[in-house]
Amino acid sequence: MRRFGIIFAVCFCFAAISTHAAHTQVRLILSASTARPGDTVLAGVDLKMDPGWHTYWKNPGAAGLATKIEWQLPPGVTAGEIQWPLPEKLPPAEVTTYGYDGEVVLLVPLKLAPDLKPGPLDLKAKVSWLECKEACVPGSGSVEATLNIGEQTKTSSDAATIESWKSKTPKILTNLVARAWWEKPANGDTRPLIIEWSAFLKDQPPTYNIRLITEGSDFFPDANNDFEILPATENLSSSPLDVYWRKLVKKYEGDWPKEISGVIVTKSGNVRTGLEVKLPVSDKAPAVGKTILPESSAGVPPAGTGGTPALPLQPLWQMLLYAFIGGLILNIMPCVLPVIALKILGFVGEARSEPRHVRKLGLVYALGVLVSFLVLAAVVIGVKAAGHHAGWGMQFGSPVFVVCLTTLVTLVALNLFGVFEVTLGGRALDAAGGLASKHGAAGAFFNGVLATVLATPCTAPFLSIALGFAFAQKAPVILLMFLAVGVGLAAPYVVLSWNPAWLKFLPKPGAWMEKFKIAMGFPMLATAVWLFNLAAGSYGGRVLWLGVFLVVVAFAAWIFGEFVQRGRVGKGVAFAVVLILLVGGYAYALESQLHWRAPLAASDPTGSLKESADGIDWQRWSPEAVAKARSEGRPIIVDFTADWCLTCQVNKKTSLEITSVRAKLKSMDAVALLGDYTRFPENISEELNRFNRAGVPLVLVYPKDDAASPIVLPEILTPGIVLAALDRAAR
Amino acid sequence: MTLAANALAVEIGKSAPDFTATDINGKTVKLSDYKGKIVVLESYNSDCPFCNNHYKTGAMQELEKDMAAKGVVWLIVNSVNPNNPSHRTPDQAKQELADKKIVATAWIDDSSGTVGHLYDMKTTPDMYVIDKNGVLVYDGAIDNKPDPQHDPRTARNYVREAVDALMAGKPVPVAQTKPYGCSVKYAN
Numbered sequence: 001m002r003r004f005g006i007i008f009a010v011c012f013c014f015a016a017i018s019t020h021a022a023h024t025q026v027r028l029i030l031s032a033s034t035a036r037p038g039d040t041v042l043a044g045v046d047l048k049m050d051p052g053w054h055t056y057w058k059n060p061g062a063a064g065l066a067t068k069i070e071w072q073l074p075p076g077v078t079a080g081e082i083q084w085p086l087p088e089k090l091p092p093a094e095v096t097t098y099g100y101d102g103e104v105v106l107l108v109p110l111k112l113a114p115d116l117k118p119g120p121l122d123l124k125a126k127v128s129w130l131e132c133k134e135a136c137v138p139g140s141g142s143v144e145a146t147l148n149i150g151e152q153t154k155t156s157s158d159a160a161t162i163e164s165w166k167s168k169t170p171k172i173l174t175n176l177v178a179r180a181w182w183e184k185p186a187n188g189d190t191r192p193l194i195i196e197w198s199a200f201l202k203d204q205p206p207t208y209n210i211r212l213i214t215e216g217s218d219f220f221p222d223a224n225n226d227f228e229i230l231p232a233t234e235n236l237s238s239s240p241l242d243v244y245w246r247k248l249v250k251k252y253e254g255d256w257p258k259e260i261s262g263v264i265v266t267k268s269g270n271v272r273t274g275l276e277v278k279l280p281v282s283d284k285a286p287a288v289g290k291t292i293l294p295e296s297s298a299g300v301p302p303a304g305t306g307g308t309p310a311l312p313l314q315p316l317w318q319m320l321l322y323a324f325i326g327g328l329i330l331n332i333m334p335c336v337l338p339v340i341a342l343k344i345l346g347f348v349g350e351a352r353s354e355p356r357h358v359r360k361l362g363l364v365y366a367l368g369v370l371v372s373f374l375v376l377a378a379v380v381i382g383v384k385a386a387g388h389h390a391g392w393g394m395q396f397g398s399p400v401f402v403v404c405l406t407t408l409v410t411l412v413a414l415n416l417f418g419v420f421e422v423t424l425g426g427r428a429l430d431a432a433g434g435l436a437s438k439h440g441a442a443g444a445f446f447n448g449v450l451a452t453v454l455a456t457p458c459t460a461p462f463l464s465i466a467l468g469f470a471f472a473q474k475a476p477v478i479l480l481m482f483l484a485v486g487v488g489l490a491a492p493y494v495v496l497s498w499n500p501a502w503l504k505f506l507p508k509p510g511a512w513m514e515k516f517k518i519a520m521g522f523p524m525l526a527t528a529v530w531l532f533n534l535a536a537g538s539y540g541g542r543v544l545w546l547g548v549f550l551v552v553v554a555f556a557a558w559i560f561g562e563f564v565q566r567g568r569v570g571k572g573v574a575f576a577v578v579l580i581l582l583v584g585g586y587a588y589a590l591e592s593q594l595h596w597r598a599p600l601a602a603s604d605p606t607g608s609l610k611e612s613a614d615g616i617d618w619q620r621w622s623p624e625a626v627a628k629a630r631s632e633g634r635p636i637i638v639d640f641t642a643d644w645c646l647t648c649q650v651n652k653k654t655s656l657e658i659t660s661v662r663a664k665l666k667s668m669d670a671v672a673l674l675g676d677y678t679r680f681p682e683n684i685s686e687e688l689n690r691f692n693r694a695g696v697p698l699v700l701v702y703p704k705d706d707a708a709s710p711i712v713l714p715e716i717l718t719p720g721i722v723l724a725a726l727d728r729a730a731r
Numbered sequence: 732m733t734l735a736a737n738a739l740a741v742e743i744g745k746s747a748p749d750f751t752a753t754d755i756n757g758k759t760v761k762l763s764d765y766k767g768k769i770v771v772l773e774s775y776n777s778d779c780p781f782c783n784n785h786y787k788t789g790a791m792q793e794l795e796k797d798m799a800a801k802g803v804v805w806l807i808v809n810s811v812n813p814n815n816p817s818h819r820t821p822d823q824a825k826q827e828l829a830d831k832k833i834v835a836t837a838w839i840d841d842s843s844g845t846v847g848h849l850y851d852m853k854t855t856p857d858m859y860v861i862d863k864n865g866v867l868v869y870d871g872a873i874d875n876k877p878d879p880q881h882d883p884r885t886a887r888n889y890v891r892e893a894v895d896a897l898m899a900g901k902p903v904p905v906a907q908t909k910p911y912g913c914s915v916k917y918a919n
Contacts, residue, residue, distance in 0.1 A: 063854040063914035065877065095853045095914035130780070130879065135817055136913040138780045138879045188742045189907060228909055252871065252907045 023050040024131045028123065028143035029105070029158035034150045038114035041147060043079075044105040044162050045069055045127055052133045054099045057087035059223035059262075061097035061231060065130035065138075066223070067106060072124040076113035083107040085168040086265050086274040087220060089231060096231035098220055105165040112149070121147045164631075170263045170274030175202040176212075180260055181282040183246065190248050191256060193229070193281065195219060197264060199241040213273070213690060214243045217266035226253040229260065241472060257281060268690070271627075316477070319469045320484045326463025327488020335458035335646050336489075338527050339451040341520040342416075343493060345513075346444065361444040362497025366490035368448020373486035374479070376452070381475045391688065392467050392695030393456045396644035397680030399538035403546060403596050405453065406531040410550050411557060412450070413528055416521030418514070419554070420561030448490065454527070455489060457646045464693055464715050471694035534644050537678060545594035552585035616662055621675035621684070626702065629671040635729040636702040637670055638710075640684060642677040647715060648697040655717035656699075664726050668704075703729040741850050743906045747859065747867040750846050752808075754837040755821040755828075760806065767863055769897055770804040771890060773873075774847065774857040775838075777827065778817035779913035780879035782855045786831050790883035794891060795834040803894055807838040810847030812918035818842060844917045854912030860893040860903075868903045869893040877911030 024047055031042040047055055047067065056064040071079045084106060087098040110123070128140040148154075178197035185191070199212045214237070221229035227249055234246040249257070261278040330336060346361065376395075383390040395401045414420060459467075463485065470481035496502070528550075536543040556578045563574030590596040610617050619625060621638055629636045639656065641648035655661065665672060675684045677696045688698055691712055699713040699722075711725045741748060747770075749762045762770065777783050785791035795805050811818045819827060824838055841847055850859060860869035874886035893903045 063912055065879070065911075092914070092917060092919060094848070094917055097914065130913075132913060134815055134916065135778045136780055188745075225909065252909055253905070 022131070022137050022139065023053040023133070024048065024055065024129065024139050026127050026129075026139075026141045026143055028125060028145040029161060030123075030145050030147055030156050031159050031162045032147070032153050033156040034148040034152065034154040035112060036151060036153055037076075037112055037116040037149060039112050039153060041110045041112065042162050042166065043108045043110050043123065043145070044158065044165060045108065045125065045143065046103070046105045046161075047100070047127075047129065048103045049101070049131060050133075051102070053131050054090055054097075054101055054133070055104060055129045055131055056097060056099040057220070058082065058084050059098055059221060060130075061090070061099070062095045062228075064097045064099060064132060064136075067127065067129040069106065069108065070126045070128075071108075072126070073110070074121050074123075076116045077121065077123065078111045078113075080109040080111065083109070083166070083169045085165055086170060086263065086272050089218065089220075093232075098231075105161065107162065107166060107169060110147075116149050118149045118151070121149060123147055168272070168274075170265075170276045172276045173201065176275055176277065177202050178264070178277055178279055179282070179286070180279040181285050182256070183285070186251070186256065189252075190230075190250050193247045193249050193260070194236075194285070195243075195245045195247060195260075195279070197243050197277075199243070213266045213268045214241070215266070216268070217243060217264060219245060219247065219262055219264055221247075221260065221262035224257070227251045227257050229262070316480075319466050320481065322462040323466035323470070323481050323484035324488040324491075326460050326466050327485040328491060329460035330455050330458060330463065330485075330489050331492055333455070333458035333460060333647070334650070335454050335456075336451055338520075338523040339447060339454055341523055342412075342447050342450075345517055345520055346447065358497050361441065362494045364441045364444040365448045365451075365497075366487075366494050368445035369452050369490040370448075370483060370486045371445075372449045372452035373482045373489075376456075377479045377482035380471065380482075381478055384471075388682065390471055390694070391677070391680060391685050392459065392464075392471075393642070393645060394680050394695075395453075396457055396534070396642070397678065399535060400597055402531055402535045402538065402644070403590070403594075406528055406535060406546065407550065407553060409524055409528040409531060410553065413521045413524035414554055414557045416524060417518055418561075420557045421565055451489065452486070457644045459645075459647050459695060459697065459715050461715050464695065464698075467694035468689075468692040472689065472692075537643050539594060539596070542594050545589045546596070549585050549589035549594070552581055552589065556581040556585070611657060614662065615657055616665060616672045618672045618674035621673040623683075623687075625671070625673055629673075630702060633704055635668050635670045635704045635726070636673060636700075636710075637665060637726070638673045638675060638698075638700040638702070640675040640677055640688060640696045640698040640700075642680075642696050644678065645696045651697055651699070651717040655719045655722045658719055660719060661722050661726070664723060668726060668730050670726070670729075701725040701729045703731070705731075741859075741867060741870065743867055743870055745867060746865050747861045748849050749865075750849055752839045752841060752846055755824040755840050756837075757821070758837070760837050760839055762861075763865070765804045766865055768802060768804050769863060769894055770806065770861040771798060771894070772806050772808055772846075772850065772859040772861070773835075774850075774852040774855050774912075774915060775807045775809045776811055776817055776855040776913065776916065777831070779855045781877070781912040784879050784881070785856065785873065785883050786833070788882055788884070792832055792834065793884075794888065797891070798894060799834050799836075801894065801898060805835045807833070807835045808841050808846050808850075808852065809838060810841040810844045810852060811916040812844060813842045814918065815916040817916060844915075847915050847917060852915050854910045855915060856912050857910040857915070858890050860890060860897075862897055868897065869906055871905075871908035872910045875908070 026048075027046050029044045029046055031044075032039075035041045045067075049055060054064075056066050058066050060066050069079075069082060073079060085100070085104055088101060090097045090099050090101075122144065123146070124142065124144045126140065126142050128138065131137050131139050176197065177200065178195070180193060180195045183192040183194045197214075199214045201212065218233050219229075230248045230250055232248070236244040236246055238244075249260075259278060259280050261276075264275045264277055266273050266275075331340070343365070346365075379395070380390040383394070391397075466481060466485070470478050473481070532543070532546065532550075535546055539546065559574055559581070560578045564571050564578065567574060618639070621640070626636060626638070639648075639652070641652065643649075664670075675687070677684050677688075688694065688696070691698060691700070697715060697717075699717065701711040701713065702708075703711065711728060713721055713725055747762065751759060751761045754760050775782060777786060798805055809819065809824070821840060824840070827833075828835070828838060839846060846852075850857075856873045858869065858871065858873045859867060862868050869889060871889065873890055874883055874888045876883070876886040889905050889908060892905065896903045
């Protein structure tokens with residue numbers, strides 16, 4: 001008899017605590033084992049379905065039944081609304097339902113009254129659901145859990161599970177920009193609805209503007225007795241920055257709804273994000289020409305560019321302005337300094353020329369810049385058309401390009417040293433008027449091209465936003481944006497050359513100009529050395545042969561200058577020697593020894609990427625590494641950088657690899673992740689796009705709180721900016 | 732993908748689309764044959780707990796008897812595809828009719844899903860009421876309690892209401908509701 005009683009009690013216990021219906025197990029878990037009076041504890045109703053079996057969301061869709069929880073709680077405990085994790089759309093398409101596969105934990109906040117007495121509390125609930133695979137079975141079970149009321153909260157062993165399911169519930173973004181309207185009048189009992197939402201959030205200053213992921217997104221409507229938003233979603237978007245859906249609404253009762261609610265779910269890799277929305281439905285589309293984006297930070301409402309069918313959402317004029325300003329700022333970036341020296345030289349050389357001539361050269365320089373930007377734009381458009389990701393500075397990811405540029409820059413330096421001339425006869429600087437204008441023009445054009453090519457390893461404030469915007473657009477916009485940057489880059493010189501009166505204040509041309517010219521060769525030489533170092537990253541020890549090639553080229557340049565240009569006799573022989581040297585040098589040094597078209601594969605270092613013994617312990621960046629650190633509750637600093645990116649190197653030296661930042665990272669137990677963009681890997685391009693950037697540098701700080709979005713740092717860093725961001729992240 | 736396909740053939744106030752189907756006795760069933768009578772279409776699958784609840788409690792059989800007494804034609808449409816475990820062969824169906832004491836004019840074997848798709852039947856049960864002139868006057872749930880465990884006799888039955896209104900010459904009070912139940916097991 002007693003044995004029977006024990007068996008009966010054991011079976012009853014099992015039945016009471018967790019219940020197993022035909023294909024679903026249900027149990028109750030709590031976020032804390034002990035809580036204080038007045039606290040809110042998160043309870044989780046954990047439904048585990050057998051493979052192939054589903055349970056349903058709060059709106060089950062065309063069929064099915066939402067899971068119901070009936071609480072039996074002691075006095076002083078109140079249950080709030082169920083927080084439903086993001087559902088899936090379940091097939092078949094004719095009868096689409098919204099539900100869960102495998103497992104779902106429905107979260108319910110339990111509020112504890114402030115006057116609860118210490119001791120154990122029995123929390124019970126009756127859960128009923130419908131589980132379906134090929135057939136449907138109603139299921140139900142009683143679940144129970146004990147919560148202690150005490151003076152100190154103690155997290156339970158299930159707290160991590162509850163946290164992970166909490167991250168799968170939708171968020172409410174108060175600054176989400178979204179709206180809905182009826183596309184047409186009703187056709188019988190169905191009517192098409194347009195839902196539109198923007199990847200840009202309201203009221204975020206542009207530098208900190210994080211783009212929401214919009215690809216792979218869909219809308220899950222809330223249930224309603226009077227109407228149904230049908231499951232099929234037609235995607236009418238023409239840009240990933242602005243989502244534009246058509247959904248059909250079927251009306252059962254009453255008037256057409258004036259408001260719709262539901263969850264927008266977006267997907268990035270394996271991670272889904274849900275945004276709860278409640279949208280008033282207008283009777284007609286918003287007026288053409290108005291954008292969905294709120295006013296720009298300058299307080300001026302952005303103007304649309306008009307046109308149907310896609311609404312113009314991005315303030316194009318604003319982005320063009322940013323591009324122009326970015327181009328202007330590029331003039332003072334270290335990349336372009338060597339070319340500035342050339343320009344100054346050019347101006348000095350023109351000091352005594354007619355103003356008309358000076359103006360013309362200024363325009364030719366600008367033309368060189370613009371043509372180069374057009375070429376860059378064409379390359380970007382071509383790469384994108386081929387389906388790859390394009391990025392700013394991508395040409396530097398090509399070792400072949402780096403070798404060519406190194407050679408070119410070396411030649412320019414040699415030219416400045418006076419080793420050879422680029423004119424056909426005559427000296428480069430002939431201040432006595434009658435200057436072969438062809439030389440001046442060719443030189444000016446070349447300077448423009450060189451300025452553009454050398455500008456790309458640098459980026460500037462405003463430029464990165466403008467480029468991030470541009471790279472996501474269609475071809476004509478990309479062209480426009482690139483031209484705007486070009487105009488900004490060339491502007492100062494055009495302006496200066498337009499009013500050459502100031503040239504009168506320059507010292508008279510004289511022998512000092514020769515010395516100045518030679519002196520300007522040195523910054524150019526420094527550039528060549530920097531490029532050589534870049535090439536070393538792609539060729540390893542073989543880069544020696546690039547050096548050999550450069551020496552051969554220098555020698556050939558001297559022979560050319562000394563015997564062909566300045567010489568009197570044997571010009572033909574000298575020219576032949578030059579050719580032999582160049583061809584031989586190319587064939588032997590570059591082709592056979594350097595294998596310049598076969599650089600080393602991008603190295604895959606595992607483990608730490610520490611630069612020095614007490615440097616920051618950088619690990620390799622990957623989305624998994626980010627997720628892992630976030631789940632461990634550790635703040636993360638991510639540095640997307642490239643060897644050829646001068647701004648990145650400067651940032652690193654001045655604001656990252658410094659004692660104060662190193663110490664702060666250690667004290668925060670932060671994870672440091674390095675994303676190496678040198679060889680332009682596709683996964684980092686994607687990540688940059690996500691933050692609305694087209695190139696490096698990009699430094700992010702992920703806060704400790706894994707619900708908070710990452711802090712995007714500006715392009716040019718100072719120690720103050722980095723430390724302030726780390727402070728925010730530690731909270 | 733366009734959503735134009737949803738410009739349904741089936742719409743309240745319009746003629747219900749005609750169909751020619753076979754019942755479990757091998758007889759041909761045509762909707763147009765029943766012009767002059769009120770017709771009720773029921774999307775059926777007794778393995779679905781919602782549908783089964785109506786039969787298990789005896790409420791559906793009662794409704795069917797009442798309807799038959801008023802001269803209403805009751806057509807059961809079973810659109811379960813042949814590969815689904817809930818499929819019924821004609822013999823099994825005949826047995827089921829007898830076992831459950833179902834009173835219906837015909838049980839249409841719609842395992843091809845033709846009638847189901849024609850009427851955009853989504854769930855079991857999903858009900859359609861067609862008036863004497865062949866116009867669709869009701870489309871949707873059988874009653875207002877989407878629960879596999881309620882007593883249907885205590886719920887508001889839209890089918891009964893629609894038929895009573897038609898017979899009294901009054902307008903049907905509720906013409907359309909969201910159907911509930913398990914999804915119709917069409918072939919994939």
